[in-house]
Amino acid sequence: MTERQITGRHVLFGFVGAFGVIISVNLVLAYNAVKTFPGLEVKNSYVASQEFDTRRTAQESLGWHIDASHHAGILTLSITERDGAPVEVAGLDAVLGRATNVQDDVTPDFVFDGRAYSAPLELGAGNWNIRMVARAADGTEFRQRVVLIKK
Numbered sequence: 001m002t003e004r005q006i007t008g009r010h011v012l013f014g015f016v017g018a019f020g021v022i023i024s025v026n027l028v029l030a031y032n033a034v035k036t037f038p039g040l041e042v043k044n045s046y047v048a049s050q051e052f053d054t055r056r057t058a059q060e061s062l063g064w065h066i067d068a069s070h071h072a073g074i075l076t077l078s079i080t081e082r083d084g085a086p087v088e089v090a091g092l093d094a095v096l097g098r099a100t101n102v103q104d105d106v107t108p109d110f111v112f113d114g115r116a117y118s119a120p121l122e123l124g125a126g127n128w129n130i131r132m133v134a135r136a137a138d139g140t141e142f143r144q145r146v147v148l149i150k151k
Contacts, residue, residue, distance in 0.1 A: 036101040058140050068130055068148045070123050075108055077146070078116040079134060086115050089142075091135040096148075099127050123150050 042048040063082040070076070077094065079087040097105035108119035130146040 036103075055141070055143070059142050062136055062140060062142055064134075064142055066132070066144050066146050068146045070121070070128075070148060070150055073120055073122055074118050075121040075123070075148075076116050076118045077110060077130065077132070088112050089134040090137050090139075092117060092132065093134075094130050094132040096121070096123075096128060096130050099129050099147075123148075125150050 064087060065080050065082075067078040067080075068076065069078075075096065077092075079089060081087055092110055093107075094110060095105055095107055106121065108121050110117035110119045126149075128148040128150060130148060132142075132144055132146060134142040136142065
């Protein structure tokens with residue numbers, strides 16, 4: 001029986017193989033991260049930061065609380081005042097989607113029933129975000145991202 005020795009060629013192949021796997025995995029992960037990135041939140045972050053405090057103060061003065069749920073194929077978005085009374089907004093725009101990509105984004109057709117806004121919509125399990133913009137009767141804009149966990 002002959003004894004095998006590790007040569008410089010064996011060590012070279014081991015290093016090249018190990019680093020090749022590491023680099024390949026990093027490239028695949030980077031490609032998928034860029035491919036599924038949903039995009040920018042704002043066009044100009046400097047301008048958005050200058051208006052942030054004003055918009056936040058106006059939004060907080062409304063005193064609205066937002067809650068979302070999904071049961072039996074119905075997505076419900078509840079907007080209430082400080083005292084718990086339901087709010088019927090002057091306008092509501094909402095996009096429902098996954099937190100990580102825009103592939104599953106939908107625009108629910110919400111209808112106010114006197115207590116909350118509801119829309120028929122089938123959802124799969126997981127983490128969903130509702131990116132909503134509601135307008136008060138006085139024109140104040142209320143923006144919020146509402147997290148909905150569907151089990």
